[in-house]
Amino acid sequence: MAKRPTTPPAKAAHAPRKAGRPTSAKPPRPRAKAKTTAKAPPEQPAAAPPEQPRAETPADAPPPPGSAAASPGADQRQMLEALSLNLARAAMTAQAAIAEAALSQADRPAALSPDPFNVGPAMTQVMTGLASRPDKLFAAQADLFNRYMDLWASTTRRAAGEDVPAAPSKDKRFKDPAWSENPMFDVMRQSYLATADWMNGLVSSVEDIDPRTKRRAEFFTKLLTDAFSPSNFLASNPAALKALAETNGESLVRGMQNFAADLERGAGKLKISQADYGRFKVGENVATAPGQVVWRDELFELIQYDPATDKQRQIPLLIFPPWINKFYILDLQPENSMIRWLSSQGFTVFVCSWVNPDVDKAGFGFDDYLEKGIYRAVEKALEQSKSDHVNTVGYCIGGTLMGAALAHMAARKDDRVTATTFFAAQHDFAEAGDLLLFTDDHWLGEIEQQMDAAGGVLPGAAMAETFNALRANDLIWSFFVSNYLMGKDPPAFDLLFWNADQTRMPKKLHMDYLRSMYGQNRLSQGEFTIGGVKVDLSKVTIPLYFQASREDHIAPVNSVYRSARAFSNADVTLTVAGSGHIAGVVNPPSAKKYQHWTNPALPGSLAEWQAGAEEHPGSWWNHWADWLHDKSGDWVPARNPSKGPLKPIEPAPGAYVKVKS
The missing domain is CATH 3.40.50.1820 (Alpha/Beta hydrolase fold, catalytic domain)
Incomplete structure (x- = not known):
């Protein structure tokens, strides 16, 4: 992918990227009250003072003020200034987008339930099951302690100069070499994986509770541990930090512009772009069989x-x-x-x-x-x-x-x-x-209310969100990192373009499908x-x-x-x-x-x-x-x-x- 041009002036800070946005989406615009923005760095670095003719400059004379020789850190200062301004622009872009999203959502009804998936009761049963077996809980805590002790022992030996190979990981979230080569990021990675594996294993080990209740708890524990991966945060993602440094903060400006555009596209709800939607058109370059x-x-x-x-x-x-x-x-x-x-x-x-x-x-x-x-x-x-x-x-x-x-x-x-x-x-x-986790009576009641509020159909975005949650790392967090933390445009991928082209569903048909098939298995x-x-x-x-x-x-x-x-x-x-x-x-x-x-x-x-x-x-x-x-x-x-x-x-x-x- 070609490099982006130099960051545009601050007045365009909220404009979305030219490619990768759906043609129907309006470009996000800052509201009047969010108009105050920091000035952007000039398009090109300021020119250095012209070099003095050698004939007029004595060999032992000090270099003229402002010359490169007199200011060996001039380039670094310029980069720091650009970085500071770009970080400010990124923050203001995000703040304005969030404020506008909050305003657009202010007159909408609140969520139907603070716990639509009924996770609370499931986790309560899991905790009760763990409390009834203190021996198992103690053994699990001892296991986590031993994992941390092993990690800190290997980290200490590595810090002392001993050649300790980093623990391998096939997890795509940690494919950047810095996750294993840099001791600090290696500790973050390994401690996260150990803790996440421990939490998921602990929930899975619970006995004597309803299998579907247990599966619900397992599913949402996995969602939670996936969300808290260090790869999902700028400060703890080495690839995102490297991009930030190499672009003097322009990657984060682009990322926040992507974030603002996705909020605009979702009418105040974050609708993460999974593909360059502008690159495809049904009947022109997809769905073209005669x-x-x-x-x-x-x-x-x-x-x-x-x-x-x-x-x-x-x-x-x-x-x-x-x-x-x-x-x-x-x-x-x-x-x-x-x-x-x-x-x-x-x-x-x-x-x-x-x-x-x-x-x-x-x-x-x-x-x-x-x-x-x-x-x-x-x-x-x-x-x-x-x-x-x-x-x-x-x-x-x-x-x-x-x-x-x-x-x-x-x-x-x-x-x-x-x-x-x-x-x-x-x-x-x-x-x-x-x-099956989305088809208990509690959730079916929630989705029925949602369909009633939409006039008797399930909005296409609702089903898309459910399917994305089933593969959160692939369909949510990978794009969150790439689009927002790295500032990249989504790929021109026909399958993901199709995946985002969702349809609505009639209430009667969909509720019968969920209740008769998933809920009661009546067909078989x-x-x-x-x-x-x-x-x-x-x-x-x-x-x-x-x-x-x-x-x-x-x-x-x-x-x-x-x-x-x-x-x-x-x-x-x-x-x-x-x-x-x-x-x-x-x-x-x-x-x-x-x-x-x-x-x-x-x-x-x-x-x-x-x-x-x-x-x-x-x-x-x-x-x-x-x-x-x-x-x-x-x-x-x-x-x-x-x-x-x-x-x-x-x-x-x-x-x-x-x-x-």
Whole structure:
């Protein structure tokens, strides 16, 4: 990245960086009362006095006042002046931004609860459990004391000149060499890691309390210890201090400008930028696969993509993405677009692009998304492709709905869907991971009030904050350090741009999802009613392909495995991919990244499956394509979306995907 120009004059201290801000955000402006600012240093250092002609200066004469020879510390003084002024500018920028944010929030209702996640009672139970076992608490305290004694012993030997290698750490927060090379920062790092590990281990060791209560305490203890990492503070982050010194404080000025711009973008709430949002535009450099919107109604647009081969498989493929996010995760850029890749393999690809629901859809529930979504999209895809059958894909929550729809179709003896693939989808929620922590009655009451206050929809930012909290170090603190302490611009990263392009959710649908699936696990138990039918997953008999990701924190691999086994009478193929919820799915073969595991059996436990699984390098897409070709009929002439029975409405990616929350 090119270096920034010299810091602009003080009157522009509050202007956001030119790149990296969303086009819709207004540049932050100081209020009138915050107008007084320190003067900035000049654009260039003041020129030194002209050198006197040698002929007129005696050899033994003292150097003229103000010359470099007379003032050996002039450059240092200039740098200190610049540093002082930049530190003042950074402080004033932050103060003005915080004051403006406070004013913008002053007329808004206070938080619904001081403890919306109900952490207090969970921690009380943990403390009670520890107090009931004083022997365990004493042993834990002795363990922490021994860790500190070992640390101070090695630090003392190192200070005395002994060659004591620093303890290694694979933690990305401490990758800068100064964390281990500088004794002071090494002590900070090691003492923090020892204390954080001790605290988390102590909470995990508690016995005889409800497992979900314990998990809540563990989760929020981890959030707390992550927040107090020395890497998150300017004074204790050597990389940030080095940048401060090398730029005479300009890095911190830029960081506080980034901070002010993010507060402005969040309308008074800090909305940390994770990507250079100005670098991407839907339909121009992301979501660019050619195709046509061939159907549009109040709930979705149906997009048919142009063929990339002369012939295509007879049975088309219809993809149902999650309505929590937008579909173009499957069509980011040409090199990582699953939609383009599927077209190149000879499949007719349809995608259901869900509407970004507003308050008029607050009453839409699972029945609406089944009848007006799944069934209508299947009907229109079959009409457009002139086919009697279709294969489907359900991704994440779209897969949860698709699984319930298959059971509904089985009850109605509807055989139009011949095979289905699930990406990171759950149907058995007994082990659904940390998101279970957000679905107790206390939190559900809080989120219901939040949706009522928003007119009956969950704002997109609310779900984004939840997902960010699940991976706080990667999705919160890494950007906090980079954007604010280091003064860097966020990266031009298409996946993080998509991640920030959130959608709203209707109250009825979302509350039923949280209560029926996460809260009561009714779908896997045959107790979930949709479309007037109490559905039973064991009635589904068509071939199913399940994809899970080994490091998925939203749909954990064990949860997906349980879901695959819930379809007990179907022909199920399971593949486990490397990486997580997104990168594990969106991993084109050309990238040659990660790995995947296959096992034709589906034994009683994931551990048994893993013991018999075979590891393969790279993407799982080719394995899936072989399975899909076998389920997609003969070859037929390629279908042109502009010449089907449904007349084109507008080019892909359509209009619904461009609606911002």
